[in-house]
Amino acid sequence: MTLSPTPRTQLRRKRDRQADDVRVLHAVLDEALLCHLGLVDDDGAPLVLPTMHARVGDVVYVHGSSGAASLARDREVCLTVTLLDGLVLARSVFSHSANYRSAVVRGRARRVTDPDEHERALEAVVEHLTPGQWDHARRPDRREAAATAVLALDLAEASVKVRQGPPGDPELVEQGDHRWAGVIPVRTVLGTPEPCPALPADVPVPEHVARWSVARP
Amino acid sequence: MTLSPTPRTQLRRKRDRQADDVRVLHAVLDEALLCHLGLVDDDGAPLVLPTMHARVGDVVYVHGSSGAASLARDREVCLTVTLLDGLVLARSVFSHSANYRSAVVRGRARRVTDPDEHERALEAVVEHLTPGQWDHARRPDRREAAATAVLALDLAEASVKVRQGPPGDPELVEQGDHRWAGVIPVRTVLGTPEPCPALPADVPVPEHVARWSVARP
Numbered sequence: 001m002t003l004s005p006t007p008r009t010q011l012r013r014k015r016d017r018q019a020d021d022v023r024v025l026h027a028v029l030d031e032a033l034l035c036h037l038g039l040v041d042d043d044g045a046p047l048v049l050p051t052m053h054a055r056v057g058d059v060v061y062v063h064g065s066s067g068a069a070s071l072a073r074d075r076e077v078c079l080t081v082t083l084l085d086g087l088v089l090a091r092s093v094f095s096h097s098a099n100y101r102s103a104v105v106r107g108r109a110r111r112v113t114d115p116d117e118h119e120r121a122l123e124a125v126v127e128h129l130t131p132g133q134w135d136h137a138r139r140p141d142r143r144e145a146a147a148t149a150v151l152a153l154d155l156a157e158a159s160v161k162v163r164q165g166p167p168g169d170p171e172l173v174e175q176g177d178h179r180w181a182g183v184i185p186v187r188t189v190l191g192t193p194e195p196c197p198a199l200p201a202d203v204p205v206p207e208h209v210a211r212w213s214v215a216r217p
Numbered sequence: 218m219t220l221s222p223t224p225r226t227q228l229r230r231k232r233d234r235q236a237d238d239v240r241v242l243h244a245v246l247d248e249a250l251l252c253h254l255g256l257v258d259d260d261g262a263p264l265v266l267p268t269m270h271a272r273v274g275d276v277v278y279v280h281g282s283s284g285a286a287s288l289a290r291d292r293e294v295c296l297t298v299t300l301l302d303g304l305v306l307a308r309s310v311f312s313h314s315a316n317y318r319s320a321v322v323r324g325r326a327r328r329v330t331d332p333d334e335h336e337r338a339l340e341a342v343v344e345h346l347t348p349g350q351w352d353h354a355r356r357p358d359r360r361e362a363a364a365t366a367v368l369a370l371d372l373a374e375a376s377v378k379v380r381q382g383p384p385g386d387p388e389l390v391e392q393g394d395h396r397w398a399g400v401i402p403v404r405t406v407l408g409t410p411e412p413c414p415a416l417p418a419d420v421p422v423p424e425h426v427a428r429w430s431v432a433r434p
Contacts, residue, residue, distance in 0.1 A: 040257055045323065048253050048254075048297035050297065076262035079265075082267035089410075093356055104264075106262065122310060136397070179353060179354070179420070187405070189405075193399050194383075194402065209306065209401065
């Protein structure tokens with residue numbers, strides 16, 4: 001299955017960096033712990049807010065503040081996710097770059113109001129951030145659910161861009177430029193879980209939390 | 218020195234998370250390797266693109282594609298930087314959160330055209346990503362400089378938001394809920410430098426690159 005970019009998600013430059021495979025889009029959305037949601041405020045100015053998300057099939061659910069959710073309702077949004085994989089140190093300043101995978105999803109966000117879909121979306125976000133955590137934690141009651149805004153955004157209009165590999169100016173080596181060039185890898189890692197100070201001392205770290213900390217990286 | 222938020226950068230909710238100190242804003246911008254630039258396209262829809270930046274005093278310079286730079290010219294932009302510090306696993310799903318530091322800078326971007334400022338801005342971005350790299354690499358020539366768009370954004374209208382610490386539902390422990398809760402720390406780390414395959418085998422990793430890989434974290 002391939003992405004079908006509309007004119008505005010078709011990259012205008014560096015088209016070789018556009019990955020046509022929807023699996024890459026899904027993988028980027030699934031790996032990222034964080035997304036940035038772009039909105040246009042009442043004065044027509046852009047506003048970009050960090051938040052959490054989860055993908056379920058061809059929909060991405062976004063945990064929104066009530067403010068962001070009201071700004072996003074019935075308006076276009078842009079959800080962008082970026083995984084930084086490396087700093088690309090070339091010979092020439094001009095060829096410096098970054099290795100990354102990024103996804104851009106555009107469209108109208110839908111405020112999730114159906115109670116079942118709302119709960120499934122919250123479950124997806126919690127499970128996305130720490131697999132196994134939904135069954136561990138206390139589920140939201142009706143009041144808590146009502147206070148948690150969730151937006152749904154269809155993946156119909158999405159693009160994904162990937163840059164990997166060494167610096168782009170190897171021809172300079174043949175021209176006698178032997179200064180060092182290469183890539184410094186960048187990774188997001190999870191550390192040792194820190195228990196809440198209010199917790200009784202004899203409560204062990206659950207297996208799903210310990211496993212997650214080890215699994216990433 | 219404190220930030221002077223305008224009505225639109227004054228947080229409407231969770232005001233206790235707003236850090237008034239401009240030093241926090243600077244520290245967040247200085248630590249982040251990546252930023253997200255929000256624009257409004259010609260159809261009035263938001264567009265959020267990842268890019269690189271560097272702060273010089275009260276200005277943040279943004280490396281822009283020519284497309285983004287032309288969209289941003291004489292228009293409002295929003296530059297958002299987010300450092301994810303931890304996944305906050307509470308007892309209740311409702312109190313799940315993230316530890317993070319984020320900066321939001323709004324205003325009109327200025328396209329940098331003065332050659333001296335343009336070069337200083339590129340230097341700042343290169344040095345921001347890898348200190349010592351500007352003196353190591355080959356400087357841009359006139360053609361390369363002309364092909365590299367740089368935007369300048371004033372920090373006059375900026376806000377910074379910080380959430381740190383344990384989960385926010387310790388009262389549940391007193392109510393007899395002894396399930397595990399805590400924080401999984403999240404960090405961005407740099408790995409061992411990977412030399413460009415085109416490089417002669419006897420070129421060592423420069424000291425500034427080795428030092429940077431070790432310094433972060």
